[in-house]
Amino acid sequence: MMKAESAKATVNRLSSFCDCIAYNTLIESSNAMDIIRPWDIVVDATDNVATRYLLNDACVLAGKPLVSGSALRMDGQLTVYNHAGGPCYRCIFPAPPPPETVTNCSDGGVLGVVPGIIGCLQALEVIKIASGLGTSFSQKMLLFDATSGAFRTIKLRGQSPTCAICGKNPTITDLIDYVQFCGAAPTDKTPAQTLLPDDERSTCREYSSVRMGAWPHLLLDVRETVQFNICSLPNSLNVPLKDLERRLTDVEQAARQAAALESSAIAIAKDALPIYVVCRRGNDSQVAVQLLRQHGFLQAKDIAGGLERWASEIDPDFPTY
DSSP, X not given: OOXXXXXXXXXXXXXXXXXXXXXXXXXXXXXXXXHHTXXXXXXXXXXXXXXXXXXXXXXXXXXXXXXEEEEEBTEEEEXXXXXXXXXXXXXXXXXXXXXXXXXXXXXXXXXTHHHHXXXXXXHHHHHHHHHTOSOOOBTEEEEEETTTTEEEEEEOOOOOTTOTTTSSSOSOOXXXXXXXXXXXXXXXXXXXXXXXXXXXXXXXXXXXXXXXXXXXXXXXXOSOHHHHHHOOOTTEXXXXXXXXXXXXXXXXXXXXXXXXXXXXXXXXXXXXXXXXXXXXXXXXXXXXXXXXXXXXXXXXXXXXXXXHHHHHHTOTTSOOO
């Protein structure tokens, strides 16, 4: 079931008086105005930068308040854009951050109750705006730290006169290409990359044959330790990608031990040590293989598609997150 239909079914179970309409489509420049225009208030519960800019611009052009919430790890934020003289998202963030600096929930993780708390507060803001009761979080931002249980409110600057969409002389008068603008797709999933030639990669099925044949090799897992502790393939060595270059000696020692089924294994040259590298989706593992090969580990290969593809093609019981 698609997320929109699942949400609709849940709302209908909670209250039969709610009239829910599910949009089973990706919101984008071509349809955003048609989706947003009939409604009085828009809630941003998305998980990526491109869609946040899209929703902001559409709400400014349509004259709708935007109740924005976000959560990552143990932290949450809440504010209201384009309402009661307050700023829009572009007023605060005129340009998107470099894609490589953005940590999304899929990779960084989030404690489930945090988006639940922020979502409830977003619902409260919608009720307040719709009913005219109280004051909204326009020109203010609520910060929630789940570790300490503390809430803090900071003041935001007002509407920017130089804002590209709501300023005195706007340069954006229609929705644009937000993937190009942000340099990232409207999803929290990191797109698959191809950094290595085919002969430096192994499919999951090929690597499964290596394991089933008990061929001597080192399996190097370059995910962060917190992810490695969630799930991992047996007998794998965890060296996070950021630590790999300074731990090459550890990798070489482990590879020699893994190859030591033969008495002569200790004499195997570095460029002959069999190393397979895995990560979550097969991107970081390619970067790791490039680094390993630059340092003389010429038999290093990555496992294409990573552990997510391993779970889908080889072991459906393998945990994913």
